[in-house]
Amino acid sequence: MLGTDFTTGSPDWLDLGTPDTGAAAAFYGRVFGWTLLPGGPDAGGYGFFQLGGRTVAALGPLTEEGATSAWTLYFQTSDADATTQAVEKGGGAVRVPPMVVMDAGRMAAYTDPAGAEFAVWEPDNVPGIEAASEVGTLLWAELHVPEPERTLGFYQGVFGWRWQEMDAPGMTYRVLSTAAGDLQDASFGGVAPLHPDIEKPLWIPYFHVADADATATAVTESGGSVLMPPADTPGVGRLAWFADPFGAPFAVLKPDPTM
Secondary structure: OOOOOOOOOOEEEEEEEEOOHHHHHHHHHHHHOOEEEEOOOOOOOOEEEEEOOEEEEEEEEOOOOOOOOEEEEEEEOOOHHHHHHHHHHOOOEEEEEEEEEOOOEEEEEEEOOOOOEEEEEEEOOOOOOOOOOOOOOEEEEEEEEOOHHHHHHHHHHHHOOEEEEEEEOOEEEEEEEOOOOOOOOOEEEEEEEOOOOOOOOEEEEEEEOOOHHHHHHHHHHOOOEEEEEEEEEOOOEEEEEEEOOOOOEEEEEEEOOOO
16 A cells, blocks of 8 residues: 555655646645645745645646656655666666755656656655545556556566556556565555557556545536546546646546455
């Protein structure tokens, strides 16, 4: 289960790149109840989404040429330089080489061989997000790629991830776990074959909600759009996909109590 006791390869940060940080903050405030804590004069417009006084995500202005609004998931590493070497060896691309982020830590950003973008965080004074798997926080990280087995081999080489196959409607779903610990306790996300309606491979964050249908209403009333309407998945819960007003996709899940 996704938590904040981070180990190598576990999701430990996520941020939103957007063309209008003020409008995006207002949207997610209405949808999830988040407030924005500005990062300060040296942060370049970067700020922190908080819920109940704890940081649950971040946002900043788009900085890469040609970039579109999107959420980026970060995974824990103890050595961003070694991870960069593993990414290159596995056939991935380095979009942002390892760099120091003030006294918070080091980050780097990549594209996997299938074309999905992700990043890593090597913590110093900022371990990562301060809440997960609670209502209004990150619950699950999901990868959508054309050839899951081939792409999983890349991530296994980079992070040592393990996975279990499970049957899902019309596909085989892989549940991901970090390299260490009990397989179920260490699970944090999954991998699905790329759906024809999804334009390109991507990582998508799932946020825990108390009511997926009420969230869908809040999204549309706040200027977002529904990509996949709320629907029940047996043994998982009620989930939906949305896009914020600037096109960044994200998902929500009201977990099945037995999940």
